[in-house]
Amino acid sequence: MVKKTDISLPVIRRLPRYYRFLRDLMQEGVTHISSADLSRQMGLTASQIRQDLNCFGGFGQQGYGYQVEPLYREIGRILGVQRRTEVILIGVGHVGHAIARQMDFTRLGMRLTALFDVSPALIGTQVGGLTIRPETELEAFCLEKKPKAALLCVPDRAAPDIVERLTVLGVTGFWNFTHYDIAHHHPGTVAENVHLEDSLMVLSYRLKQPRR
Amino acid sequence: MVKKTDISLPVIRRLPRYYRFLRDLMQEGVTHISSADLSRQMGLTASQIRQDLNCFGGFGQQGYGYQVEPLYREIGRILGVQRRTEVILIGVGHVGHAIARQMDFTRLGMRLTALFDVSPALIGTQVGGLTIRPETELEAFCLEKKPKAALLCVPDRAAPDIVERLTVLGVTGFWNFTHYDIAHHHPGTVAENVHLEDSLMVLSYRLKQPRR
Numbered sequence: 035m036v037k038k039t040d041i042s043l044p045v046i047r048r049l050p051r052y053y054r055f056l057r058d059l060m061q062e063g064v065t066h067i068s069s070a071d072l073s074r075q076m077g078l079t080a081s082q083i084r085q086d087l088n089c090f091g092g093f094g095q096q097g098y099g100y101q102v103e104p105l106y107r108e109i110g111r112i113l114g115v116q117r118r119t120e121v122i123l124i125g126v127g128h129v130g131h132a133i134a135r136q137m138d139f140t141r142l143g144m145r146l147t148a149l150f151d152v153s154p155a156l157i158g159t160q161v162g163g164l165t166i167r168p169e170t171e172l173e174a175f176c177l178e179k180k181p182k183a184a185l186l187c188v189p190d191r192a193a194p195d196i197v198e199r200l201t202v203l204g205v206t207g208f209w210n211f212t213h214y215d216i217a218h219h220h221p222g223t224v225a226e227n228v229h230l231e232d233s234l235m236v237l238s239y240r241l242k243q244p245r246r
Numbered sequence: 247m248v249k250k251t252d253i254s255l256p257v258i259r260r261l262p263r264y265y266r267f268l269r270d271l272m273q274e275g276v277t278h279i280s281s282a283d284l285s286r287q288m289g290l291t292a293s294q295i296r297q298d299l300n301c302f303g304g305f306g307q308q309g310y311g312y313q314v315e316p317l318y319r320e321i322g323r324i325l326g327v328q329r330r331t332e333v334i335l336i337g338v339g340h341v342g343h344a345i346a347r348q349m350d351f352t353r354l355g356m357r358l359t360a361l362f363d364v365s366p367a368l369i370g371t372q373v374g375g376l377t378i379r380p381e382t383e384l385e386a387f388c389l390e391k392k393p394k395a396a397l398l399c400v401p402d403r404a405a406p407d408i409v410e411r412l413t414v415l416g417v418t419g420f421w422n423f424t425h426y427d428i429a430h431h432h433p434g435t436v437a438e439n440v441h442l443e444d445s446l447m448v449l450s451y452r453l454k455q456p457r458r
Contacts, residue, residue, distance in 0.1 A: 043301060043355055043452075044449055045271050046451055047430045047444075047448055049447075049451075050441065050443065050444035050447045050448065051444065053439075053443075053447070054425055068437055074336075076427075076430075077427060077429075077430035077453075093326065096344045112451070113447045113448075113450060113451050114447075114450045114451055114454055115428075115447070115449070115450070117454070119450060119453060123292055127348070128343070128344035128347045128348040129344045129348055131340070131344065132340035132343065132344035133442075135340045136291070136339070136340040136341055137442065137443070137446065138443075139446075142443060142446050142447050142450060143450045144446065144450060168320065173366075182453055183453060184448065191403040194326075206431075206453070207449055208266045208449075209445065209446055209449050210249070211288075213266055215289060218289035224446045224449065224452040224453060224455075226446070226449040226452070228440070228442065229263075229267075230349065230440065231262065231349070231350075231354060232259075232262035232263065232266075233325070233421065233438045234349070234351075234354050234421055234438070235261075235265070235325045235326075235354050235355070236258055236259055236262065236325075236328045236438055237395065237419055237436065237437075237438040238325060238327070238329070238331060238354060238356060239258055239261075239324070239325050239326055240255075240258075240419065240420040240436040240438070241326075241331060241394055241395060241418070242326055242329070
């Protein structure tokens, strides 16, 4: 089987959607799907799908379509869902709390191991089976446990300082809910940004446009 | 002043970032910024910035740079932040609750006017000054108030039915936290998707890649 190891980031960003879609198909008992059906059901062109999935080839066969389960497993393997990367969450406000309670980290290849906050009202309370620690314990915790990634749910103004501390402690990945441009200020890191406000502003804009 | 009305969606998606950046500059008392400084501080090429901002021209002057406040106001006007689009939120679980409490809708050109849920434990309770209504009241509410957009924080399995009901009621915009592909199934709508799991899977992938 041909495997291309250097898959471009735009393709990677589309993989979780294929992964979810294939999981749904498996749950419906579908074992094969033609590229035409995949194309119609996912609202993508057949050429786009071929281009995306042929990156790590071998799952599509001319006139036969894709084998659902092997393709699902391969995409999962590429995305690393079988790993258990240790992550910590900083800032257990409304959003941080929802993230800690809602997300199924195990299914995403991660393990949430600690929550940190500065608020005396929150420190010591439990969220999703973890006790919120004071942010002053960040250094001691990271030196011992060496987490690779942090979920950053602090207020914008707190972000530059906390990111500086975390990068010094060896954290190289950030799931960033703040507006602080981590990748720009710390080129050695990887950051995936979730800019909720930006997304809502774009919706607001699109609502007043004529439909295209 | 030349104004281009048909700005492409990729440019629109970058505007909120400029908007935030210009707001920060204003708060620091900066009145003008050269494209070189803007480029360095935002981590974008000068050519990208010129291309983006010249879409609705007149704010950059050769050798003088951009006027911060007029540019900020114009971007806000394009994004529609002065409007008060009425939106409703469906599904006040962990994420829906965080959204209702955390987001400053007014600043984004929206007004959150109602919350809906199916859980008897939640119905009648208050979140962010609004009382959670039973989902059975959706039809009566929408027929009277005619909201244009809905923030969809329900479980995936509930999405197809609720979107069908909402589109019949005249809701055309969705801020979608579910994995249901609204725009594909309802071509007349606009949907901005926030796929939290996808974003975290991409981070997981990037963490194991050699830094580039």
